[in-house]
Amino acid sequence: MSENAAGILSAVEDLHGGVRVELKEPIDSQEFATLLSASLSQWRLQEKKGVWIKLPIKLANLVEAAVKEGFRYHHAEPDYLMLVKWIPETADTLPANASHRVGIGAFVMNDNREVLVVQEKCGKFKGSGVWKYPTGVINEGEDISAAAIREVKEETGIDTEFVEVLAFRQSHQSFFSKSDLFFVCILKPQSFDIQKQIVEIEEAKWMPVEEYAAQPFIQKHELFNLVAKICLAKSDSDYSGFTPWATTTASGKTSSLYFNHQYLNSILTSDN
Amino acid sequence: MSENAAGILSAVEDLHGGVRVELKEPIDSQEFATLLSASLSQWRLQEKKGVWIKLPIKLANLVEAAVKEGFRYHHAEPDYLMLVKWIPETADTLPANASHRVGIGAFVMNDNREVLVVQEKCGKFKGSGVWKYPTGVINEGEDISAAAIREVKEETGIDTEFVEVLAFRQSHQSFFSKSDLFFVCILKPQSFDIQKQIVEIEEAKWMPVEEYAAQPFIQKHELFNLVAKICLAKSDSDYSGFTPWATTTASGKTSSLYFNHQYLNSILTSDN
Numbered sequence: 411m412s413e414n415a416a417g418i419l420s421a422v423e424d425l426h427g428g429v430r431v432e433l434k435e436p437i438d439s440q441e442f443a444t445l446l447s448a449s450l451s452q453w454r455l456q457e458k459k460g461v462w463i464k465l466p467i468k469l470a471n472l473v474e475a476a477v478k479e480g481f482r483y484h485h486a487e488p489d490y491l492m493l494v495k496w497i498p499e500t501a502d503t504l505p506a507n508a509s510h511r512v513g514i515g516a517f518v519m520n521d522n523r524e525v526l527v528v529q530e531k532c533g534k535f536k537g538s539g540v541w542k543y544p545t546g547v548i549n550e551g552e553d554i555s556a557a558a559i560r561e562v563k564e565e566t567g568i569d570t571e572f573v574e575v576l577a578f579r580q581s582h583q584s585f586f587s588k589s590d591l592f593f594v595c596i597l598k599p600q601s602f603d604i605q606k607q608i609v610e611i612e613e614a615k616w617m618p619v620e621e622y623a624a625q626p627f628i629q630k631h632e633l634f635n636l637v638a639k640i641c642l643a644k645s646d647s648d649y650s651g652f653t654p655w656a657t658t659t660a661s662g663k664t665s666s667l668y669f670n671h672q673y674l675n676s677i678l679t680s681d682n
Numbered sequence: 683m684s685e686n687a688a689g690i691l692s693a694v695e696d697l698h699g700g701v702r703v704e705l706k707e708p709i710d711s712q713e714f715a716t717l718l719s720a721s722l723s724q725w726r727l728q729e730k731k732g733v734w735i736k737l738p739i740k741l742a743n744l745v746e747a748a749v750k751e752g753f754r755y756h757h758a759e760p761d762y763l764m765l766v767k768w769i770p771e772t773a774d775t776l777p778a779n780a781s782h783r784v785g786i787g788a789f790v791m792n793d794n795r796e797v798l799v800v801q802e803k804c805g806k807f808k809g810s811g812v813w814k815y816p817t818g819v820i821n822e823g824e825d826i827s828a829a830a831i832r833e834v835k836e837e838t839g840i841d842t843e844f845v846e847v848l849a850f851r852q853s854h855q856s857f858f859s860k861s862d863l864f865f866v867c868i869l870k871p872q873s874f875d876i877q878k879q880i881v882e883i884e885e886a887k888w889m890p891v892e893e894y895a896a897q898p899f900i901q902k903h904e905l906f907n908l909v910a911k912i913c914l915a916k917s918d919s920d921y922s923g924f925t926p927w928a929t930t931t932a933s934g935k936t937s938s939l940y941f942n943h944q945y946l947n948s949i950l951t952s953d954n
Contacts, residue, residue, distance in 0.1 A: 467749055467754060467755060470745050470746040470748075470749035470750075471746045473742050473745045473746070473763075474742045474743045474745070474746070476742075477739055477742035478742075482739060482760045482761070483739060483758035483759065483760055483761070483762070483763055484758065484760070485757065485758055485858065486755035486756065486757055486758035486763060486764075486779075487755065487779065487859065488754045488755055488756070489754070489755070490755070491745075491755055491758060491763065492758075492858070505783075505819070505857065506783070506819060506821075506822070507758075507759065507780070507783075508779070508780040508781060508782055508783050508857070508860045509780060509782070509783060509784055509820060509822055510780055510781070510782045510783075510784050510820075510863070511777075511778070511779075511780050511781060511782075512781055512782050512861075512863070547777070547778060548781060548861075549778075550778070550781055550859060550861075551854045551855065551859070551861060553852060554852055576941065577924065577939055577940060577941035577942075578924070578939075578940050578941075579929075579937050579938065579939045579940070580825060580826055580937060580938050580940070581931060581935055581936075581937030581938075582823045582935070582937070583823065583935065584935070585777065585780070586757065586764070587759065587822065587823070588780045589784075589820075589822070589823060590937075591782070591784070591863065631931075632929045632930060633929045633930070633931055633937070633939060636927065636929065636939055636941075636949070637939070639949045639950075640941055640945075640949060642949075643945045643948060643949050647945060647948070649942060649944075649945050650922060650942055650944070651941075651942065652849065652850070652924070655908065657851075657904045657905045657908065658904060658905070659853060659903075659905055663853055663854070663855065663856070664853075665851050665852060665853030665854070665862075665905070666851065666852050666853075667849055667850075667851045667905060667908055667909070668849060668850050668851070668852070669848065669849035669850075669908075669912055669923075670849075670921060670922055670923065670942070672921075672922070673912075673915045673919060673921050676915060676919070677908070677911045677912060677914075677915050678911075
């Protein structure tokens, strides 16, 4: 029970003058409504700002009571719903929800200037005859580079080493009201024997990069055409994309900074 | 009412063998439970796959009934909750929710190699004396380049022209369980008279880029240090980041492809 002796919901303070309540055990919705109302009175007196309530899906019976007290939805994951209420009269400075889905596309190019291409069993390219590079959506908490390596392995059985991000695309309204970031990556194969995935992939093969770029569908659509030309530029010249550099943030978390490593030596040895 | 003559919820078919229900008008939760149960029986006979139910927040009384029928949460926005249920015995291929928040940082550099820096009234740098470049979170549906221009204008009153993305950082577990993508941008000022934002910004000024990079906090933290050096490399040399190129996707939506434009001419004039 998130209830303390005084008939108030247990809450922890956050760093922004607000409180967080995480309910875990079943509670009657009427009892919850009473507790929530008393708690809000107290938090108002204490001049709290944002109030967060995390409700596991098994406590779906409490959603209505929270909404009746003026809470709105903040975000939801499969197993919980986060509600929030801004108490002060001032403008709400609550952070927004996640706004983007992130996908990757993976050009795997071998030393013969062939790229690894697939035909999919479903999706918009089904039955079109278009050979495309492996693509997919990043899993929760997954690095761009790890997602590219994983998707190639899943779809074709090929092991790869990540090289760099060649380009990225931002688009909007791609999925409900959310935006989309799609990273076009280039990788080096570490194995060559294709073992295609049965469920999603119809065919997989190595194809000369010029032949990939010359496909009528690719030529016809500016975005695909541009990406194919960037891939050609990478194979022909010293086109530089962004390479990841593992680093640690001020708060101690590891993250990756992607940038143009052509200047890496001068960047790493500069005095400032 | 999303109810048709046969006591079944009105639904539209989606492109993936599933159906979507969007409830708009108030309905008693018991009546909804009956309709939903009958509808699920029909959809099962019709071999439907994913069933989506969009519930506006004013219909929070219906959440519990949907959860009791085996629906889980998919995502939520302030004014609605999306629930989903996968009917077949096969593995669920429902798309994931948005996974990333997207932020920008904006180096605005003038012809005297000075960058536009601010001190914030709140947040982790409050009272630290650190001069930082303007940063912020992308609004729903906003382009990276537009967000950088907007944040600079809001915080300092300076008009700018977007130049390029110098680098980007991906980090995880930054906000609830979500990941974070942060794009470091460089912009050119179009005006020079600073008018700082009252609520969030303590001070704003132009500072020589070497002085910015030499700040002890920046030197001490690898990520800040690396970004400062990339900015210096941009001002000193021909460091190439990614520049946006407005394009149209196969489905007709406009989007921006960011890539290294150093090779733009050869890319745009190549035959393939």
